[in-house]
Structures are given as structure tokens and as C-alpha cells.
Amino acid sequence: MASDMFVVPQTRGTVLCCKCGISMAPNPANMCVTCLRSEVDITEGLRKHVTIMHCPDCDSYLQPPRTWIKAQLESKELLTFCVKRLETDLKKVRLVNAEFIWTEPHSKRIKVKLKVQKEVLNGAILEQSYVVEYVQQDNMCDSCTRFQANPDQWVASVQLRQRVSHRRTFFYLEQLILKHDAAAHAIKIKQMDQGIDFFFANRSHAVKFVEFLGKVAPTKRFDLFASKGGY
Numbered sequence: 469m470a471s472d473m474f475v476v477p478q479t480r481g482t483v484l485c486c487k488c489g490i491s492m493a494p495n496p497a498n499m500c501v502t503c504l505r506s507e508v509d510i511t512e513g514l515r516k517h518v519t520i521m522h523c524p525d526c527d528s529y530l531q532p533p534r535t536w537i538k539a540q541l542e543s544k545e546l547l548t549f550c551v552k553r554l555e556t557d558l559k560k561v562r563l564v565n566a567e568f569i570w571t572e573p574h575s576k577r578i579k580v581k582l583k584v585q586k587e588v589l590n591g592a593i594l595e596q597s598y599v600v601e602y603v604q605q606d607n608m609c610d611s612c613t614r615f616q617a618n619p620d621q622w623v624a625s626v627q628l629r630q631r632v633s634h635r636r637t638f639f640y641l642e643q644l645i646l647k648h649d650a651a652a653h654a655i656k657i658k659q660m661d662q663g664i665d666f667f668f669a670n671r672s673h674a675v676k677f678v679e680f681l682g683k684v685a686p687t688k689r690f691d692l693f694a695s696k697g698g699y
């Protein structure tokens with residue numbers, strides 16, 4: 469009877485965590501999830517710094533090997549781009565969430581906070597958040613480079629200007645232009661302080677573009693100019 473005093477009462481199928489001693493379902497490490505979390509870093513080996521190419525002239529980002537994606541800071545498009553750059557890393561873990569962390573717009577740095585999960589040791593799922601910093605390197609994109617080499621090739625330009633009272637409309641209009649690929653024939657799109665300039669090598673393309681703008685937005689809300697003899 470006396471030896472029974474030293475038997476620890478145990479439920480069948482549980483063991484004690486080798487680190488903190490809590491009763492738990494057995495796993496190969498015999499360590500509870502809380503202790504595993506403190507021992508295992510599931511973000512180990514995942515990149516925390518990524519260099520990205522940014523064209524300062526048209527505000528687009530290089531999606532290797534050679535696609536330039538136009539995206540504004542904090543936009544859904546930019547977040548998709550950032551996550552896509554981590555494709556190989558995200559094969560090792562499961563992405564749960566991604567969101568921007570605010571950075572100063574002129575810092576040439578973008579920060580994204582990612583939440584990932586990974587199964588370790590027979591079904592224990594660990595979840596962890598980490599931050600990836602994207603360092604922006606300015607590099608002119610192909611079309612801007614071409615344009616710079618031969619800046620006089622355009623025959624018509626459309627200058628879209630926002631009015632302060634209609635900032636939201638302007639943003640919406642930009643999204644529409646992207647969505648409909650309406651400026652696909654522009655040989656250059658240049659971000660200006662208060663708007664965007666579109667350059668066309670062909671007058672009829674410029675006219676079509678202006679017609680598109682007239683259809684999707686009341687022209688009262690933005691200013692339109694044409695150069696090189698009008699259209």
C-alpha cells in the first residue's frame with residue numbers, strides 16, 4: 469500500500485510536457501503547444517527582407533521576370549504583388565493573413581505583416597506573425613526607358629487632373645482605367661503632382677481614351693488637356 473503513494477494519477481493516453489509538466493496528449497516531442505511555440509520558430513528561414521524594383525516615373529513595380537505592375541501604396545494590388553514575391557517561402561507555411569504596416573511614403577520601404585501557420589509534430593499547428601520589409605530600388609521600366617530614349621514620339625497627350633474636392637472620384641477613375649485597360653495604347657503614363665499624363669503615339673488612340681473617360685466619368689470632375697495640336 470505504501471508504494472501507491474508515489475503513483476501519479478494519470479488519465480490514459482496523456483503524458484506530461486517535458487518542459488513545463490502540464491498534462492497533455494502525447495506527441496513526438498512530448499512538449500505542449502505553449503512550450504513548442506517558445507521553442508520552435510516557424511518563420512525561420514523565411515525571408516524578412518526583399519528588394520523590389522520600382523519605376524519612379526510611372527509608379528509601377530517589377531514582377532519578375534519582366535512584367536511591370538502599376539500599383540499605389542497601400543493598395544490591394546500592391547499587397548498581392550508583395551505576397552506573390554514570397555511565393556517560394558509561402559510554400560513552406562500556410563498564409564493566414566497579410567496586411568500593410570504604415571511606412572513613411574518617401575522612405576522607399578514597404579512593410580507587410582504576415583500571419584502564417586505550420587503543422588509541427590503530428591498535428592500541433594503553430595501560428596506566428598512576422599514582418600517582411602521590401603526595399604524599393606528605383607529603376608525605370610521598359611516603356612519609360614523607351615520613352616526617354618525617344619521623348620518626341622508621342623503625338624497626343626491627355627492630361628488628367630484631379631480637383632481637390634473630387635479626390636475620391638479621381639481615385640475611382642484611375643481604378644476604372646486600369647480595370648478596363650483603357651490606357652493600354654498609351655506609350656507612356658506619367659504620374660504628376662495633381663494627376664496623370666497619358667502619351668499616345670497615335671491620335672486616334674488618344675481620342676478613344678478621351679471618349680472612354682467621357683463615358684465613365686462626368687468630365688466636369690477632371691480637367692483634360694491635349695497637346696501637340698489638339699485632337
Ligand SMILES: [Zn+2]
Pocket residue numbers: 485486487488489490499500501502503504
Ligand atoms: Zn509545456
Ligand SMILES: [Zn+2]
Pocket residue numbers: 523524525526527528608609610611612613
Ligand atoms: Zn515606368
